Amino acid sequence: MNSILVTGCNRGLGLGLIKSLVKDPNPPTNIIATCRSTAKAKELCEIKEKYQNVHLLELELEKPETFNSFAERVKDIVKEDGLNVLFNNAGYAPRTTKLTGVRTEDLMKAFEINTVAPMMLTKCLLPLIKLASEKNQDKPMGISRAAIINMSSILSSITLNTKEADFNLGNYPYRCSKAGLNIFTRSLSIELNQNCILVTCIHPGWVKTDMGGPRAALSVEDSIDQIMKFVKNLNNTHNGDFHDYGGDKLPW
Ligand code: NDP
Numbered sequence: 001m002n003s004i005l006v007t008g009c010n011r012g013l014g015l016g017l018i019k020s021l022v023k024d025p026n027p028p029t030n031i032i033a034t035c036r037s038t039a040k041a042k043e044l045c046e047i048k049e050k051y052q053n054v055h056l057l058e059l060e061l062e063k064p065e066t067f068n069s070f071a072e073r074v075k076d077i078v079k080e081d082g083l084n085v086l087f088n089n090a091g092y093a094p095r096t097t098k099l100t101g102v103r104t105e106d107l108m109k110a111f112e113i114n115t116v117a118p119m120m121l122t123k124c125l126l127p128l129i130k131l132a133s134e135k136n137q138d139k140p141m142g143i144s145r146a147a148i149i150n151m152s153s154i155l156s157s158i159t160l161n162t163k164e165a166d167f168n169l170g171n172y173p174y175r176c177s178k179a180g181l182n183i184f185t186r187s188l189s190i191e192l193n194q195n196c197i198l199v200t201c202i203h204p205g206w207v208k209t210d211m212g213g214p215r216a217a218l219s220v221e222d223s224i225d226q227i228m229k230f231v232k233n234l235n236n237t238h239n240g241d242f243h244d245y246g247g248d249k250l251p252w
Contacts, residue, residue: 001084001143002029002132005074005125007059008090009033010041012209013151013227016220017089018044020228022051028084030077034059061090061117062109067124075128082131085143088118089151091178093211097170110173115180118150122188133197141198141236148192149231150185152201152242153178159251182242182252189240198234202227203244218245 004021008014018033032055033048035041041056048054055077059070074083092113094106122129133146141147154160156178161168182201189199207223208216223245230247242250 002081003032003078003083004028004030004085004087004143005032005034005083006087006089007034007061007121010035010037010044012211013204013207013220013223014089015043016224017087017227018047018054020224022047022054024228027051027053029053029081030055032057032074032077032083034090036060059121061113061121064117064120067121070121071124071128074125078128078132080131080135082133082135082146083125083128084132084136084145085147085149086122086125086129087149087151088121088181090117091151091153091211093171093174095170096172099172101170102172107173107176110177111180114174114177115184118181119184122148129197130195133195137196141196141239142234143198143231145196145198147198147200147231147234148188149234150181150199150201152181152185152203154203154244154250156182157242157250157252185242186240186252193239198236198239200234200238200240201242202230203242203250205245 006014006017009018021031031053034057035044038056048056057073092110096102129146136145139145155171155175185199185201192199205218205223206212206216207218207220226245242252244250
């Protein structure tokens with residue numbers, strides 16, 4: 001993989017992904033990490049200082065009107081090689097339990113960040129992703145050619161959300177917006193199959209981040225180690241599907 005772009009890299013799983021990518025024995029030529037404000041991304045800035053292949057770009061996902069100019073900045077970095085991997089990682093999970101606690105503004109914001117932004121950002125970066133796929137026609141479907149990876153959540157699985165399930169209550173804005181991301185993933189995988197661009201979504205596990213909380217089962221490092229192993233092995237059998245961090249297929 002020549003280039004990868006990851007959103008939401010100032011903390012949590014996004015930061016973990018960047019830390020893992022820079023230490024990879026075969027690191028990408030360009031690692032593009034986005035955050036909302038570089039002034040507030042101390043650790044990420046320190047990584048950028050240390051590794052020349054890391055590029056830091058500011059991106060506010062609630063401002064889709066900036067995505068075209070953002071794509072121009074990405075093009076200046078990747079140039080004629082295009083962008084191999086777009087990892088839509090950033091996410092937002094307002095806490096709600098019962099329907100009585102759901103507020104319109106939380107729903108709108110969750111859809112904006114978890115569904116609309118990944119879709120519209122992908123649209124703006126698609127020419128660069130198609131370019132990478134064309135430039136790597138000798139390679140099979142996967143990250144060395146071109147891939148779009150969406151960070152989803154098991155909480156968006158309709159099949160798994162039963163009366164007996166753990167965590168089966170509430171989180172309506174989060175669940176609904178990630179379910180939207182899931183159907184986007186499947187539909188886009190069908191549209192881009194002819195371009196040999198892999199599109200998939202991953203559940204990272206329950207992870208100790210600001211979102212997952214301190215009681216979560218996995219450390220960021222454990223989740224990212226497994227995600228990276230899985231991502232490196234992505235192939236056409238994973239296209240348009242939903243998997244957990246270990247690579248097990250999840251039901252929609
Ligand atoms: P965190 O809450 O720790 O980090 C969220 C990241 O998203 C931050 O970098 C944050 O930036 C960024 N972000 C939020 N809103 C915006 C916005 N409007 N524009 C740009 N960036 C934004 O979450 P995690 O690292 O835990 O989650 C990463 C992904 O994994 C998410 O998609 C999440 O839904 C998913 N996930 C996480 C699980 C877990 O247990 N942790 C479980 C299942 C899925 P800022 O610091 O500026 O707010």
